[in-house]
Amino acid sequence: MSNRRFSSVLKLSILSVVLAFTGSVSADPVKAAFVYIGPTGDHGWTFAHDQGAKYVKEKMGDDVIITTVESVEENSDSERVITSLARKNDIIFTTSFGYMNPTIKVAKRYPNVKFEHATGYMREDNVSVYSARFYEGRHVIGKIAGRMTKNNVIGYIASFPIPEVIRGINSAYLAAKSVNPDVTMKIVWVYTWYDPGKEADAANALIAQGADILMQHTDSTAPMTVAEEKGIHAFGQASDMREWGMNAQLTGIIDDWGPYYLDRVQAVKDGTWESVDVFDGVKQGMVKFAPMNQNMPIDVKNEAMKTIIDLSMGAIHPFTGPINKQDGSPWLAEGETPPNYPDLLTMDFYVEGIDSKYPN
Structure with a gap:
């Protein structure tokens, strides 16, 4: 057998052994x-x-x-x-x-x-x-909402009370509150992921309660359409929804x-x-953002962009104490972040300051 052929056979044998393992x-x-x-x-x-x-x-x-x-x-x-x-x-x-x-x-x-x-x-x-x-994205839009609301009322259209949705509500509220102590959040649960009719009704109900900025953890563009029609602001959910709210959309959380x-x-x-x-999350590029609305004040836009950069560098955590649960019991002490991964994955409480009743 030639050296060349022997070498080829040897390589194939080695490859076979490697693949077997x-x-x-x-x-x-x-x-x-x-x-x-x-x-x-x-x-x-x-x-x-x-x-x-x-x-x-x-x-x-x-x-x-x-x-x-x-x-x-x-x-x-x-x-x-x-x-x-x-x-x-x-x-x-x-x-x-x-x-x-x-x-x-x-x-x-x-x-x-x-x-x-x-x-x-x-x-x-x-x-x-x-x-x-996603709660990192909510942290960013929460800050924007806290700065941009004139009525100090943010409306939140929620799907189902699972930890993923609860995390988003808490993160957005805490971020808004951090830049606007007077802000309140109204929450409507629609118990569906996708129902444009119910989502539109929820949007209108929140606007009737004074909300001038809408957030959603539902899947249709209906809330954005309502926001555009009513002349208020909103945020895209999971993708860029500018087409349905050229004036309304401040930015959007994009799932990549x-x-x-x-x-x-x-x-x-x-x-x-x-x-x-x-x-x-943001650091790995799984959570991204739609372009900021060109009519957003430059200081608000700069703060949002800095927050995104800080999240991408791991310099901040949306849940940083002191944070109490809705009933006033302590959750995180001063400067503390969730010590265990399950603390986020199983979140089943509102944070202190949200006055809506926790859904059963």
Whole structure:
């Protein structure tokens, strides 16, 4: 055998041994599926996830096959849909909190399929969880709202009382209060992620209570449209909603899932995927911001930009004591930040100063 041939055989043998221990690189395209709570045209939460899926396709081309299923309810329908997808896909992204238990159930039946659940906390060997530090975005818009409100009333349209939403409310309120001691926050719970009619009704109800700035943790552009019509301000949710509020939108929190999705799908192809728990924010680029409204006062804009920079450098934390819970009991002492990751993931209380009743 020639030296050249012997060398080639040796390299192939070494590669075979390496792959045996580290997993295999698939020559076939990865089949990746995405389960969405709303329509991709909501221009909010689902739109942002779908943009992430499209980013993966753009980067991987023929190395990935993408399947998406829209408007899947958080009930028995989700388990049925996830099960159907598990039969023919390598990795499945379930993109709403209410998909957590169905995802875990299906994952146990399909141990060779990889699952990624957004905003949840339950993991298995073949289930990862991921979320973004949306509360960092709320911290920024809270400061802007505190500076910009004339009535000292901020309206907040909330979806469901889960920790992710509660964190956002608390973060926005604390930030607004830090720059405007007179600010109050009115909260309307709509108990839906996507219902333009209910969201518009909530927006109008908050305006009737004196709110001149709207925030939302729901998915449609309806609140932005109402804000534009009523001549008040609002913030985009999950994506840039300027098209529906050229004058109303002060900025918007943008969820950028693309790089994470690409990394996880590529890991499946490379045979390096493993269960992880990811909670990224401004620093990692998972939370971004739409352009600041050109009519925003320069001092407000500069303060917002400095806050974004401080968050990206880890120089500040939106939850820094002293902070009490709504009932007056202490949560964080002076200068203290949440000592444990679960303190944020399981947040189930309003902070002191919010006068709305905590939802049951």
